[in-house]
Amino acid sequence: MARRFRGESHHKVDAKGRVSIPALFRRVLEARDPDWTDGLRPQLVIVYGDHRRKYLECYSMEEIEAVDDKISTMPRGSQERRLLERLFQTQSYPTEVDNDGRLVLPQKLREKIGLEGEALFLGAGETFQIWKPETFESEELAKTEAWLDDQPDDFDPLTLLDQAEGG
Template sequence: MAFIGFTGKQDQLLDDKNRMAIPAKWREHFDAPAYLTSGDEPCIAVYTKAAFEAAAAEVLSLPASTKEGRDGRRKFFGDAHDVGKDSSGRLLIPQALIKHAGLQKDLVVVGAGEWFEIWDKAAWLAYAGGGAGE
């Protein structure tokens, strides 16, 4: 069956080395590096290589001659990190993105179609009204 996108929510943990396990049902989609960037809300957006390339094409379609185009490029590419998964299927999350999302130990990952998001659990519960986790 073709991949239709990341779906569902799951609780996760951030370990003391700033690593988080990719949920097992999503791991197979990350043979190449994952691309992490700041989300519009206080979260981290995680893309496969193909999804990142598609999103990058959208950002690059904005004219660089406009403030909107330049700002979009700076935010999307300036905050982006390519991160490989380790042998246990964990991502090492860069400190700048941890700070952006306000991540503590307890996390929630949320499927968002072409990408998934990493949220601090308390922030997700406040944002979503308490409906996180499976």
């Protein structure tokens, strides 16, 4: 069964950058880390990206390997490959879940997204995101609500799946 990251939750961030990962997210990381066995710490990669990205995107080992595999099929030296290498391989941070189910977010990553006392975890299917709650509410949530407000009253979001490839 392919597990996905689902749901949202708020977690405190301490002065050292430690933050608990939602338990269900930890189970997905374990299931999608080919080297994980009971007693080991699941690995993940946090992609922080360029200056426009206002959140941290966390990839299971299976998912980041799939991204890396796609990048490696691109022509060497191409501008597109170099760009993707920078965004997903250079501007990323490999880490692991500690024995207490927490991540330790380095100062650089916390400063990049303005993360202080609380983090918002959002499941995004194949990845999960860590946001400063106020940034998410003022930007992303506001965009979603505005878009939905522009739809007819009887709009069913599931109709968007009909537009998906193979839908």
